[in-house]
Amino acid sequence: MPFLSKAIGVPRSMFKLFFAAAITLCCIYGVLLYRQPLYTPPPLRLGDQAWRQVAPPHPIDDLIKEARTKLTETLAKQSMTLEQAAEKYRERRGRHPPPGYKEWFEYAKKTKAIVVESFFDRIHQDLGPFWALDPKTMRKQAYTQPQLIRVRRGKAEFITDNPHRPPWIQHWHEFVAEFSEHLPDLDMVLNIMDETRLLVPWPKIDEYMKKEAKKRKLVDPRLVVSTYSGLSDIDGDASIAATPYEHSWITNDANRFWNHLRDACPPGTPAKAFDAIANFEDSIEYPLNISEAYTYKGFISNITAARDPCMQPHMRGMHGTFIESVSMSTSHDLFPMFAGCKLPQNNEILIPGAMYLTKDAFYSGGSYHGSDWKEKKEELIWRGTASGGRHKSSSWWHFHRHRWVQMTNGTSLKAWRDSMTLFTPTYKLPSIPDLSLVYPSLGERLKVPLELWSWVKSFANTGFVDLECFPQQFDEAGKRILTCEYTSGSMEVLSSVPMKEQYDRKYIPDVDGNSYSARWRSFLMSNCLPLKATIYVEWHDDRLVPWVHYVPFDNSYLDLYAVMDYFLPSRHSITFSDVYSRDSIAKEIADAGQQWANSVLRREDMHLYVWLLLLEYARIIDDKRDVLGYVGDLVKQQ
Structure with missing residues (x-):
């Protein structure tokens, strides 16, 4: 000890003091270590008692951890100044921002918007193929269409051949008019159908995108034009109105x-x-x-x-x-049309769905967004109509909403057979060994006959409020019947549940109807945990992170039981602290989704998305599009 004290240059008395303190700390650490469980999970676990977990990490734990890392990396790319935003635009897009970009960014700062360039990827994916088309041809095509929003000299108006349809075009017009003073002249052709419209074969789109890539370049700032040409050539040409463009549509397939x-x-x-x-x-x-x-x-x-x-x-x-969709009007030819949603392969230009813009409490739930989490009912709630297409007595079991209700209402799960396979007209689950192999946590639930049925029935409250039969059926008084003869043995009609009451449950799933679900934005803005399965893409997809802001599940719904098994309490091999932690994770996703929606899905954020989209679109239909751009930040630097 004296030798060691001397070797390290510390006085002997002080060395003894340090040595005694070190021994004391080791003893304290040993006691604490002894009191800890044998296995401490990774820091992914959430909640005040999460450290008490003794079970190995669940796959969903890994997905949440990875998703949070992704969001952190995305937010690190946020633009705080006009110069940063323009620079990141050029890096990602390979061309200058469009004219009007400065005013657009000033509005973003004024409204405290989160500006990340990747949030606008969808704009460029949608508009990319149109760089291969002739600008004047597109201007002519749009001018005489029956459903459009027309912007001239900063004022917006709408044109429709039927004002008695659901008010989609009215909602879109009111929305665009809120910032139209900043827009160049343009015509927006709108899809007012539920169904998607444009499906250009892949080889043609691939050809168009290759042409777009060749056009992409950063023009010398001294040669850039910062003023749009306008549409005076179209407005002043009487022959265009006299011979309106008629697009070719496929309607019988x-x-x-x-x-x-x-x-x-x-x-x-x-x-x-x-x-x-x-x-x-x-x-x-x-x-x-x-x-x-x-x-x-x-x-x-x-x-x-x-x-x-x-x-x-x-x-x-x-x-x-x-x-079989309710209606069909599809084309294989590219044509500038805007829509609220589409399949990933469709070629419409996405804008926020019209019903996201309404204040109707049926879609929004009004100003109420739910009770405190601890006061919510431990329930998965869903009500809807049997939409999704034209189901008939010969096909109804193929429809996704019918499958959704049968898989979640508990009653159909009584169909248990000696083969140990669950099946109904709408689905057939894998055998118990196969299902347990994919989702080990479900194994305990499947060991006892009817265990899965009783468990699902304990938390799921789902059902149709209208079965929307085809053909429609009427009673003697001429009132439409909400049930169908061909599903009477499998489906029943339940009473509706207002959105504000649904918000007093913890879990609110969302599935497709005829197209996108108009309730999705409101679900995200509630303080419930949203779950989502869809085959449609929307304007906001690039700014939402699954497993951080909502819980995704497959369009087969095969994984839904395992997803709910993760979040809900279980009496099988799971500790109280595990239940507490899983519930905390559900609450954290619900809270994160609500906070994020109130940051990036506001009306102001929709303004910014469509505003920038229309600046880009106006450039594409301009004859000078290859030299149009914003370079004010570069000129300022010079």
């Missing part, structure tokens, strides 16, 4: 819509090998498992692929869009 989509899929994707189903009277072809191409141990890990029908040929017999 709804049962074979899958084949139109398949032609828009890239080479090598699974959908390419499958034709549309010829006879929907056959039983449903339910997948034995979820594709590993977009899952991690059975749970969604790649949301882009998870909503892509090209990756899931079984969807041709499991989603109403591919079985």
Whole structure:
């Protein structure tokens, strides 16, 4: 000890003091270590008592951790100044921002918007192919269409051939008028149908995108033009109005819509090998498992692929869009049309859905966003109509909403057979060994007959408020009947539950109808935990992170039981602290989704998205588009 004290240059008395303190700390640490459980999980675990977990990490834990890292990395790329935003635009897009970009960014700062360039990727994916088309041709095509918003000299008006339709165009017009003073002259053609419209075959789109890539360049700032040409050439040409452009639409092939989509899929994707189903009277072809191409141990890990029908040929017999839509008006030719949603292969230009813009409490729930988490009922709540397409007595079991209700209302799960396989007209689950292999946590629930049924019934409150039969049925008084004879043994009608009451439950799932769900934005803005399965893409997808802001599940709904098993209390091999932690995770996702929606899905954020989109669109239809741009920041630096 004296030698060691001398060797390190510390006085002997002080060395003894240090040595005694070190021994004391080691003893304290040993006692604390002894009191800890044998296994401490990774820091992913959330909640005040999360450290008490003794179970190994669940796959969803890994997905949450990865998703949070992704969001952190994304936010690190936020632009705080005009110069930063313009620089990041040029880096990502390969050209200058459009004229009007400065005023756009000033509005972003004024409204405290979060500006990350990747949030606007969808704009460039949608507009990319149009760089290959002739600008004047596009201007002419749009000018005489029956549904459009026209902007001239900063004022917006709408044109429609039928003002008695649902007020989508009115909502869009009111919205665009709120910032039209900053827009150049343009005509927006609008899709006012539920169904998607444009499906250009993949080889043609690939050709267009290659042409766009060749046009992409950073023009010398001294040669850049900062003023749009306007549409005076179109407005002053009487011949255009006299001979309106008529686009070619396919309207009589709804049962074979899958084949139109398949032609828009890239080479090598699974959908390419499958034709549309010829006879929907056959039983449903339910997948034995979820594709590993977009899952991690059975749970969604790649949301882009998870909503892509090209990756899931079984969807041709499991989603109403591919079985028989209510209406069909599809084209294989590219044409500038704006829409609220589309399939990943469609070629419409996305804007926020019209019903996201309404204040109707039916879609928004009003100003109430839910009770405190601890006061909410431990329930998964869903009410809706049997929309999604035109189901009939010969095809109804193929429709996604019918499958959704049968898989979640508990009653149908009584169909337990000696084969130990769960099946109904709308789905057929894998055998218990196979299902347990993919989702080990479900194994205990499946050991006892009817255990799964009683468990689902204990938390799920789902049902139709209207079965929307085809053909429609009426009683003797001429009132439409809400139930269908052909589903009477399998489906019933339940009373509706207002949105504000649904917000007093913890779990609010969202599935497709005829197209996108108009309630999704409101679900995100509530303080409930939103769950989502969809094959549609929307304007906001690039700014939402699954497993951080909401919980994704597969369009087959095969993983739903395992997702709910993760969040809900269980009496099987799970500690009280585990239940507490899982509930805390559910609450944290609900809170994060609400806070994020109130930061990036506000009306102001929708303004910014559509504003920038229309600046870009106006440039594409301008004859001087190759030299149009904003370079004020570069000139200022010089």
